[in-house]
Every structure is written in C-alpha cells, then in structure tokens.
Amino acid sequence: MTTSTVLAAAGSVSTGEAVTFWILAPLALIGGIGMVAARNAVHSALWLVLTMLCLGVFYVLQAGPFIGMVQIIVYTGAIMMLFLFVLMLVGRDSTDSLIETLRGQRVAAIVLGLGFAGLVGTGLYQALDRTNTVGLEQVNAEGNVQGIARLLFTKYVFAFELTSALLITAAVGAMVLAHVERRKQDKIDQVSTMKARFAPGNYPGPKPGPGVFATSSSVATPARLPDGRLTDRSTPAILPQRELTAEETSLKGTDK
C-alpha cells in the first residue's frame, strides 16, 4: 500500500478508497443538510466546515493531494474562519426566524431542490457511467504539484493572471470603500490642542454650567458670569433661550 497506489484512483477502486468514501460521503451529506437545517448561524458554518473537510479528503483520494490540502487550508482554514469571525461579531443568540414570509415557500424550495439534485445526479450518472477515465497516470507522472504548476503557468497563465487581477481589484475596492483615511492635518495632537485652547479669543476655562448665578435652574436659562452678564456658552445651541420675568420668578402664593 504505497502512497502512489493509495492515491492513484484510475480505473479500479481500491478497498481503502471505497471504505473512506463510504464513511465520509454520508458525513459530507449530513454536513450539507445540517448547514441548511441548523438555526444558529455558527452551527451552520460548522456543518459546512465538516462538508468541506470531507471534500478535501475526497480530492486527496482522487489523486489530487495538492488541491485537497489547498481546499482545507484556504477554504476551511481561512475563508470559513473569516465567516466565523463575522458571525461571532453578530452575536451568538441571533437565530433564524422560522416564520414564512411567502406561503408555501419552504415546501416549494424542498421540492425544487430535490428535483434539481435528482436532475443533476441522474445527468452525471448517465454521462459518466460508462466513461473510462484515462490519462491520470500521465497527468501525475512528474508529480501532482508539478503537473498543476505546468498547466497553470503555461496553458492557463492568462486566465490565472486575470483571476488574480480580479481578486486584487475586489480587495482594493473593498479597502477603498471601507477604509476612512484621516488626513495628517486632521489629526490633532495634544500640543496643538493645548495651543488652540490658550489662543487669544478662546476662553480656556471650562464652560459655566447652566443655571450658575441664574434666576432659574433650567437648562434653558443661560448662566451669569461673575460680572453679571449672561453667557451663551452655558446653554446648548438647540435650546431657545429664556430669561424668566420677575413675575414668573416671584412666589405664586400657593403655600400659605
């Protein structure tokens, strides 16, 4: 049972491969169903992780160790982790609501989904049932990684570079949209804050509280400065200013 015989899947199916498949295939299916059925978003993501791991092992079984490992590292390790990151930020108690907004939507979705799966399954089965797989040994002759690299950097190099340009554009676009760069002159350090505070024309002390030396304790009543003037700085700008008249401030005579 050398590594090559485990991996080479052309033509015949070895016992080890069959056993692994029949263990992992149900698990992958359960993961898929669980992902749809789970109400908690994080559980959903975890079911998907299970499916992705199974798929990774399948790739390895199908003589594609590189794509299998990359599937696990990139999709399971990085992308699903980013999903989890966002889901965790959303909060752990948020679950899906089960109220149907469209009547009969769920039944229709199940029926259509099963129909689509059946269609694709039978189609693939019909198409691939009597197909002889050829050329796996030749493709993997100089090693799986080397084979992929040769194709990627010769025949498909344009598509490869185009994809990478697309991804870069998307990443840079997301950065530009989401990142707010503060200009250098907008950043105020402690020294310049202090200088602005003590610049002539600015009163460096704290603002007087509303109602200080005033005739009323209302927030709308401006404070009086020690020299008796009223000051606007003590009242919020949105409030109408009101100085009470002598009649209003005098006792109402309700208490005998």
Place this chain on the structure above:
Amino acid sequence: MSPLLAQDPTLADFGRDPWWLVLGKIVFAFAFGLLATLLGVWFERRVVGYMQVRPGPNQVGPFGLLQTLADGLKMAFKEDILPKAADKVVYFFAPTISVICAVTALSVVPFGPMVSIFGHHTPLQVTDVPVAVLLLLACSSMGVYGIVLGGWASGSTYPLLGGLRSSAQMISYEVAMGLSIVAVFMTAGTMSTSGIVAAQGDGTQLTVFGQTIPAPGWYAILLLPSFIIFFIATVGETNRAPFDLPEAESELVAGFMTEYSSLKFALFMLSEYVAMVTMSAVTTTLFLGGWRAPWPITIWEGANSGWWPMLWFFGKVIALVFVFVWLRGTLPRLRYDQFMRLGWKVLLPINLVWILVLSGLRSIEDWDTRGKVIAVGIPAGILLIATIFWPSRRPKPKPTTQEQVDNRPHGSFPLPPMDLQVPPSPRITRVVAEREPANIVAGSDSREV
C-alpha cells in the same frame, strides 16, 4: 557521501510497513507529543525560574520532574464546570479539535533516517506525502478552530474577545508563514518533509563568477530572511508570548479558556505545548537540516545513519523550545494593533520582496557570467542610485521655546520668563540638628536629650 545519502528515505519508502510497525510509529509520535508536554511544562517553568532568579518547581520527583504529572492528575479530579450560557456540544468539541490538530501535525515530521526495526528497513517517520508541508499548514489552520470555537461556545465576553483575536491573528500570521515556506519549496523543489531534509543534506554548489563555492545546506543560513520570518510567525501561530494576545491575562483574564476547567482546560494546555513542540520540530525540519547532524559532528562518518540522528533532532527541537521560553521570559506582550501591523506591514512585504529576489536569482542561475553580472548589477545599481538620490524628508528644526513664546499672537496669556529661577523662600529657615552627644551619667536626667 554516498553511503550517507542512501540513508535518506524517498517517498517510495513510505507505505511499505506492516501494520504493527505503523501502529508503533503512530503510538511513538503520540507519546512523543504527550511526553514533550509533560517535560516541556517543567522545562519552561525551570528555565523561566532560572531567568527570574528563583528555583522553579523542584519538589515533586527528581529536580521537580514530576510536577507536571502531579498537576495533570490534580486537574483531572477537579470539577468540570459547564457555564449555563455555553453551547454544550461546541464547548465540548473545541479542546479536542485543538489537540487533534496539534498531534496530527507530528505524523509527517521526520524523526530520523532509514533504520532497521526487527528486520524491517523503514524511515523514522509515520508517513510522508508529496504535500506534507501543506498538511502541516492545514493542521495549524484547523487548530485555530479549537480556540475560536472554545471562545465562542463559552457564552461569555472575555472568551469571545479572545476567540476573535485569535482568529484574526492566526489568519494574518499564517500568510507570513506560508510565504516563508514558499522560499523553502523553491529551493528544495519538493513539498515532502523527508525530501526537504534530504535537500538540506548535500551542500548545493553555488557558482559565483566562475568559482564554485560549496554553500551550506541548512536553509536557516541559505534563506535567512525566510527563517526569521517563519520563526516569528510560528510564535504568533502557537499563541506564545510575546504574541499570546488571545489569552492575555492582563486584558482578558485567560482569553478563550476563561470558562474552561478540569480536563477540558488540560486539553487546551496540552494542545498549546504540543503545538509548540510540533512547530519547533517543523522549523527544525524545514530550516535546520532536520535530523542531520550539525557541522562538527559530521566529521564522524556514521553521524547521519542509524538511530543517532534522532538525538540530533531532539537536540535541535529542545534548543528551539528553549528559544520559545527565552522569548517568553524576555519580551513584554505586544499591543494588538502593533502586533497586526508587524504581521501585515513588516513581515509580509519583506517576505514578498525576498521571494522576488530569490526567484530572480534562481532564474538567472543557468546564464553565463556576463548575463549574471548584468542581471544582478542593473537592479542593484538602480537601487543604489535610488537610495542615494532619494529626496530626504528632513524635518524642519523645531523652534526653540523662546522663539515659540515670541511668535505667539497678540493678546495671548501672559507667561513668566522661560529662564525663571525660583529663589528660595525666605520663610524656610534651615534647621540643623544640633545636639551634644548623650552623656549617660547619673544625675543628668534633667537635661533634655
């Protein structure tokens, strides 16, 4: 050299063992992980103790060797607390994911060359695949799930923050780590761990300007920038100080494992130490020549054959674990934003430039001397000229305090002179104790002493 090279296992040597040998190797690797944890905790506490001038654990067993065992037994008998808000299933599985991933990585680490076990000629390595290093990366990236899920499932704030930190941290540092391995792949031409060790065995012949120089084999020397970045990323990946932000005890109590107790906590502990040892072993394999003997020992012919290489391997691993402990004993923890900046803005660009330079050097390897000189000289010259003539942004000299005071607008607050000397207050009189020496004689009681 040829009898030594014959000791190198190739990919074809794997998968030929009888089942009992495979089982034995797996048990050995697993036991190695567990034993390394037991001794590693003791080693760390002793070394940190030595660095902090205190003895460390020295009571249980000889030199305190059994302290970790005693702690482990105690931990197993403690109450296992399940928080009310916890997500029970995920809470249970999180530590196991961590441990499984940390231990699985040991399966592709080569402990030694081909040896003979009960008549079977077999490599001292559980298994090897053409993409073994990717398997290591996959294990470390899956190990994050244990921490993140543990933090999430605890249903409490501090663990959640620890989990969030760890997911961002691991993804960032995995990028730097993967890029430094790229340089190893490019130089070794293979991704299998045994192949990389074999590639470090024979010193490649570098032809520089017509002269053949035997280059050192270890990638730590050949690819020094990759080695440094890889090791830094390793520290970040294993959550060790100074990058132990997911469990920063001064900020997050214990981070992702705040709510864990008893055996589940022990599993997290175990996974952390196994990961540290595994990462040391991986660093040894990728950069320090694996199980190959270092230079002075290689003078002895049989240094790289038989069971001896296991000794060199363990020696290198212990040295790296010592560096981990040393870092913990020396460096303060980074702030989180500084840590992320280091990963994305320092390690990543340096790595990319280094890979570009390396691939450039490798692609001109087959050229003639004149072509090489032109290919290296022109970029180097441009770089040199750019460095010399780069417009320097020398900051304007800061105005002196007196100039700043003079330049203040009219109507500013009055200021005292800047060179004001505060004279001593005349009210403070200098009190000097004047006292005669006490003369203890009879009848001198009336005198004030």
